[in-house]
Amino acid sequence: xxxxxxxxxxxxxxxxxxxxxxxxxxxxxxxxxxxxxxxxxxxxxxxxxxxxxxxxxxxxxxxxxxxxxxxxxxxxxxxxxxxxxxxxxxxxxxxxxxxxxxxxxxxxxxxxxxx
Amino acid sequence: xxxxxxxxxxxxxxxxxxxxxxxxxxxxxxxxxxxxxxxxxxxxxxxxxxxxxxxxxxxxxxxxxxxxxxxxxxxxxxxxxxxxxxxxxxxxxxxxxxxxxxxxxxxxxxxxx
Numbered sequence: 001x002x003x004x005x006x007x008x009x010x011x012x013x014x015x016x017x018x019x020x021x022x023x024x025x026x027x028x029x030x031x032x033x034x035x036x037x038x039x040x041x042x043x044x045x046x047x048x049x050x051x052x053x054x055x056x057x058x059x060x061x062x063x064x065x066x067x068x069x070x071x072x073x074x075x076x077x078x079x080x081x082x083x084x085x086x087x088x089x090x091x092x093x094x095x096x097x098x099x100x101x102x103x104x105x106x107x108x109x110x111x112x113x114x115x
Numbered sequence: 116x117x118x119x120x121x122x123x124x125x126x127x128x129x130x131x132x133x134x135x136x137x138x139x140x141x142x143x144x145x146x147x148x149x150x151x152x153x154x155x156x157x158x159x160x161x162x163x164x165x166x167x168x169x170x171x172x173x174x175x176x177x178x179x180x181x182x183x184x185x186x187x188x189x190x191x192x193x194x195x196x197x198x199x200x201x202x203x204x205x206x207x208x209x210x211x212x213x214x215x216x217x218x219x220x221x222x223x224x225x226x227x228x
Contacts, residue, residue, distance in 0.1 A: 033214075033216075035216060035217075037219070042221075043204055043221070043222050043224065044219065044220075044221040044222055045158070045206055045208075045219035045222070046219075047216050047217075047218065047219070050215075050216050091157070091158060093158075095217075101146075101163070101213045102148065102160045102163055102171060103148075103150070103158075103160065103208075103217060104160070105157045105158040105159075106157065107156075107157045108157060
């Protein structure tokens with residue numbers, strides 16, 4: 001079985017500052033993928049960033065970077081230079097062969113960016 | 116940019132009625148999924164579909180649920196006799212293979228009254 005834990009239900013961040021969203025995972029798979037999705041108030045799920053378990057470098061996509069620490073089983077998302085439009089729910093998710101390659105989601109972290 | 120399209124965006128139905136939620140996955144994608152998100156809760160896997168058959172389903176996906184790919188483009192989720200607890204946002208997702216990210220539709224908000 002695989003499990004994703006997001007321990008921060010909500011957080012505030014000042015506009016233009018960086019914020020780190022925590023994600024820890026548990027899996028028996030050797031090969032797996034980690035994902036972050038953004039869900040604004042309108043409800044859609046927007047893919048942000050992907051990290052493969054064998055990727056040696058941390059993934060980056062624009063202002064998003066993933067701090068992947070395999071030994072600690074953590075995959076924290078860092079959003080740099082926060083913007084008001086970053087206010088949303090953020091979900092960490094995992095895909096692994098043992099779980100049939102479906103996505104397993106964490107409980108989410110709500111981010112509110114203050115002007 | 117290609118996207119997964121879901122219709123309707125909002126559906127209100129009476130308890131006991133059948134509903135069909137529709138999805139048009141990205142055209143070259145081969146793996147299809149339905150997830151649901153009860154308000155305020157995490158996203159939960161319902162079912163995966165590949166090669167015209169269900170590849171996996173969760174315990175949520177009981178006999179009241181069915182999926183179909185009636186033609187080359189649509190992927191539907193049917194709930195035969197809706198219950199109040201079926202009220203949720205339903206997301207369709209697709210991916211081209213097992214090594215890339217899944218793209219989600221914008222969701223259908225189902226309200227059972």
